[in-house]
Amino acid sequence: MRAQTTLTIATVNNxxxxxxxxxxKEFERQHPDIKLDWVMLEENILRQKxxxxxxxxxxxxxxxxxGPLEAPIWxxxxxxxxxxSRLAPDYQLDDLLKPIxxxxxxxxxxxxxxxxxxxxxxxxxxxxxxxxxxxMPAQPTYQDIARFAKxxxxxxxxxxxxxxxxxxxxxxxMAFVSTMVNTFGGRWFDxxxxxxxxxxxxxxxxxxxxxxxxxxxxxxxxSNGFNESLTLFExxxxxxxxDATVAAGTLSNPKQSLVAxxxxxxxxxxxxxxRGAQWLWFWGLGVPSATHHPEAATAFVQWATSKEYIRxxxxxxxxxxxxxxxxxxxxxxxxxLANAPFAELVYRSILAADPLHPTLKPVPYxxxxxxxxxxxxxxGNQVGQLIAAALVGNMSVDESLHKAQAATERVVxxxxxxx
Numbered sequence: 001m002r003a004q005t006t007l008t009i010a011t012v013n014n015x016x017x018x019x020x021x022x023x024x025k026e027f028e029r030q031h032p033d034i035k036l037d038w039v040m041l042e043e044n045i046l047r048q049k050x051x052x053x054x055x056x057x058x059x060x061x062x063x064x065x066x067g068p069l070e071a072p073i074w075x076x077x078x079x080x081x082x083x084x085s086r087l088a089p090d091y092q093l094d095d096l097l098k099p100i101x102x103x104x105x106x107x108x109x110x111x112x113x114x115x116x117x118x119x120x121x122x123x124x125x126x127x128x129x130x131x132x133x134x135x136m137p138a139q140p141t142y143q144d145i146a147r148f149a150k151x152x153x154x155x156x157x158x159x160x161x162x163x164x165x166x167x168x169x170x171x172x173x174m175a176f177v178s179t180m181v182n183t184f185g186g187r188w189f190d191x192x193x194x195x196x197x198x199x200x201x202x203x204x205x206x207x208x209x210x211x212x213x214x215x216x217x218x219x220x221x222x223s224n225g226f227n228e229s230l231t232l233f234e235x236x237x238x239x240x241x242x243d244a245t246v247a248a249g250t251l252s253n254p255k256q257s258l259v260a261x262x263x264x265x266x267x268x269x270x271x272x273x274x275r276g277a278q279w280l281w282f283w284g285l286g287v288p289s290a291t292h293h294p295e296a297a298t299a300f301v302q303w304a305t306s307k308e309y310i311r312x313x314x315x316x317x318x319x320x321x322x323x324x325x326x327x328x329x330x331x332x333x334x335x336x337l338a339n340a341p342f343a344e345l346v347y348r349s350i351l352a353a354d355p356l357h358p359t360l361k362p363v364p365y366x367x368x369x370x371x372x373x374x375x376x377x378x379x380g381n382q383v384g385q386l387i388a389a390a391l392v393g394n395m396s397v398d399e400s401l402h403k404a405q406a407a408t409e410r411v412v413x414x415x416x417x418x419x
Contacts, residue, residue, distance in 0.1 A: 005296045006035045010050050011065040012283060013040040014227060015250055016116055016323055020304055023312055027303050034296050043225065044169045047377065054079040059290035062297045066112055066286050067171070068103035068355070069370045069377070074286070075111030081287045082109035086298045091306060095327045099350060100282050112284030113305040117325030118246040119278045119349035120179060120268045120369075121342075127262040128152050128159070128239050140269045142180070142208060145240065149216035152239030161216030163238035164209065167225035168388040170380025175279060175369040176242065177387060179268065180205040182276025187359040188371055188379075188408075193417045195408040197383065198401050205271070207397050210390055222388045234258060242268060244281070245349060248342035249320045265342045267349065273360040279369035280353035282325065325350050364417075375415040382407045 011017045021038050028036060039061070041049065050064045054074055066074065074080045087093060093101075096114065104112040122145070124136055132151045137144060149161030165176045181187070186201030196202065213221045218232055226244060233241045234250065234257040241247075254260040268278040285301040287294060303309060310330060313322045319339040322330060324346055330336055331347045358368040365371045370380065383404040390400035 005293050006037055007062040008037045009063040010039045010061040012043050012046050054288050057290040062291040062293050064286050071104045071112040072106035075106045080111045081289050084110040095329050104284050112286040113301045114282040114284040114326040115305050116323035117282035118244045119353050121245050122266040123241045124264045125262050126264040136266050140266055142269045142271045145269050153216040160218040161239050162212050163229045163232050163241040166221035168384035170377050172225040174380045174384045178369040179279050182359050183271040185272045185360045187363050191362050195405055198405040222392050245346040252320050265345050275360050276358040276368050278349050375411050379408050379411050
């Protein structure tokens with residue numbers, strides 16, 4: 001009898017990963033010599049712990065859940081194993097959507113297998129829109145969103161006009177704010193890597209963001225990230241919500257969502273340009289180079305991101321619940337298209353997102369809602385805290401952006417823009 005291998009998996013505590021943890025009993029059944037030990041963490045904490053462990057080659061985790069910011073940078077630094085040559089032929093690597101595969105790669109090497117991928121879109125309550133005599137356009141603008149939020153806001157009935165991420169963090173409030181800035185014509189840096197946070201475009205975007213949440217958002221918006229906002233919307237508390245496409249399956253499931261029959265889907269709003277208005281993200285599974293169990297870890301990440309796993313989720317929870325955005329074959333499944341009314345919009349949004357040209361003006365970086373730059377988590381977290389301070393009224397928008405500009409300049413001077 002072979003000795004049992006224990007794999008420690010660090011992942012984010014959202015719904016799709018909870019499903020993966022539940023269904024992983026099937027992997028353990030297929031691999032009786034492998035035991036899985038799960039570490040489920042809130043998004044910001046996950047990033048802190050996995051980054052520290054990867055950078056120090058600590059070997060605490062055999063599998064880490066990462067995105068398009070970490071995968072190429074960590075891979076380039078030797079913190080992750082390249083996976084392309086370790087995969088079984090039946091994995092069908094060519095089935096992965098090209099924008100997602102490219103975002104998980106660097107210099108021809110694939111450093112994470114995407115578990116699910118997402119862009120962003122606008123969720124809205126069709127019943128509330130109808131009652132208010134409103135109609136969501138095929139392509140909403142932020143001017144539309146402000147008008148709708150005002151009309152829908154009814155806090156006496158526990159309904160807030162719009163829900164948006166307010167929790168500080170480069171992957172929380174800044175994921176949304178960055179797309180607002182992009183579509184308002186702004187950018188993080190000019191071609192010479194000079195920060196642009198005190199520009200009119202940042203001011204216009206942030207002023208509207210703060211105005212929307214202060215006037216028409218739920219109380220305590222500065223504490224709401226993705227999970228908190230999802231809970232608010234599925235419990236009928238939001239007229240609209242602009243966030244990750246991955247929430248569409250949950251919101252459409254009557255077992256999880258009180259508004260499953262009335263949720264509508266529209267593209268993410270635009271302002272002066274469609275460039276960078278919607279983000280591109282994946283949660284993928286990478287294997288740290290410090291793992292003592294590379295073969296077992298590779299076996300699990302293949303299983304959890306395979307067509308077989310997608311079918312397993314469909315069998316247990318229905319096609320609308322499958323991890324979206326990673327494989328072309330998912331969008332060729334008649335059962336998926338029939339049961340996921342959001343599928344075509346999500347597919348179009350992901351393919352339309354362009355991390356190589358994310359802004360109206362030229363930029364020296366790639367990435368839409370997060371820049372593929374080692375210093376960006378530090379920058380994004382500091383700016384996120386300052387924007388949260390403006391949101392709660394501790395400082396003005398102008399003051400927060402002035403301080404954000406200075407903070408970004410300090411980080412760049414200290415850490416540089418080495419990619």
